[in-house]
Amino acid sequence: MRFYEFEAKQLLAGQGIATPRGGLADTPEEAERIAADVDGPVVLKSQVLAGGRMKAGGVKFADTAAEAKAAAAQVLALEIRGQLPRGVLVEAKAPVKQEYYLGVTYDALAKLPVAIFSDMGGIDIEEVAEQHPDRVAKVHFSALFPLSDFKMKELIASLGIGGSQLTALTGIATRLARTFLQHSLTLAEINPLAQLEDGTYVALDCHLDMEEEARDRHKALLAEFGIGEDEPRQGRPPTDFERRGAQVDAVDPRGVAGRVVEFDGDLGLVIGAGGGSLTIFDAVQRHGGRPANYCEIGGNPSVKKACELTKLILSKPGVDKIAVIMNVVSNTRVDIVARGVIKGVVESGYDPAEKILFFRIPGAWEGEGFKILEKYGVEYGDRTVSMSEAARRAVEKLRAGV
DSSP states (O other): OOHHHHHHHHHHHHTTTOOEEEEESSHHHHHHHHHHHHTTTTTEEESSSSOOOEEEEHEEEEESSHHHHHHHHHHHHHOOBBOOOOOEEEEEEEEEEEEEEEEEEEEETTEEEEEEEEOOOOSOOHHHHHHOOOGEEEEOSSSSOOOOOOHHHHHTTTOOOOOHHHHHHHHHHHHHHHHHHTTTTTEEEEEEEEEEETTTEEEOOEEEEEEEGGGGGGGGHHHHHHHTTTTOSSSOOOOOOHHHEEETTTSOOSSSEEEEOOOSSSEEEEEEOTTHHHHHHHHHHHHOBBSSEEEEEESSSOOHHHHHHHHHHSSSSTTTTTEEEEBBBBBSOOHHHHHHHHHHHHHOOOHHHHEEEEEEOTTTTTTHHHHHHHTTTBBBBTTTTHHHHHHHHHHHHHHHHH
């Protein structure tokens, strides 16, 4: 669940992280008033959840209140990736001396939150990590024990920053990490975090994403922002495929078999790993595969749910074959998932042995599940086959045309 930038900045400001002067405008007249209050050059930014605002023309600059009014009219009428803006954020243009990147996310492999810092802000951190790996620092920290400022101090100091800069940046990094933990976020990112000419630090742009499952735990916060319980908060409107995935998950309350995200690849995925579904998805890509979808399955879904999810994925144009990969399961029966997936393949008019590239779900009732797979000639792996290895085998079989 994604927050708009103006909401994210309110959260950060509540934690003591400075943001530019300004406010949200719903009309050109409001933008003019805010710009007049700022009494100087301003930046106007479209409030959409999609990325690419700058390239789409959703970010404009104005030197006067009158210019801000005209620019706001353009921004408010501009659709970006199928989204009209929630409003336009009008902020003082800051005299920047240095830009940094500061982010916190969750490392699924380490099973720990990780803070990331770079002294090259204002550009994609992935690009910096690829081209200038020596300019990116990372540190893991516990989500169970009290957060230590020293962890963040180590992070900042590792890039050669000292003195008053180290003290200031350590404080900001610590407050961002606490925001991440307190609000059940999956991403807390400030880019750029700017040091101004007067030596102060301001979050010029930021992104905060919350776990979808955490909405119930943070009802008061969401109500404060006027976010409805069923209000979708994604970077783009859901596709028809994704809406159908939600319908599959709503078939009955037992388990999860949905949370589908559509991609343009040819390998259909039925995956779940107790938070590690993204790890499986990444492994498929790392081995050269092109996923047709992301999804989550677990919590012991019914045969019907597993069946309908499989049929949905196979119905997607361009999907050639599917791979079924999960972590070792204890609260999900392997035989039930196997029955559901095979039933979905058969009802879609295919031979399971040909359509299922690889099945890797070890755990509860695996013996019964493996017997079902053997009956239909489906290749499978037990817990001696890692999730990454399962992904590799599936991709290689697909590329080989097996």
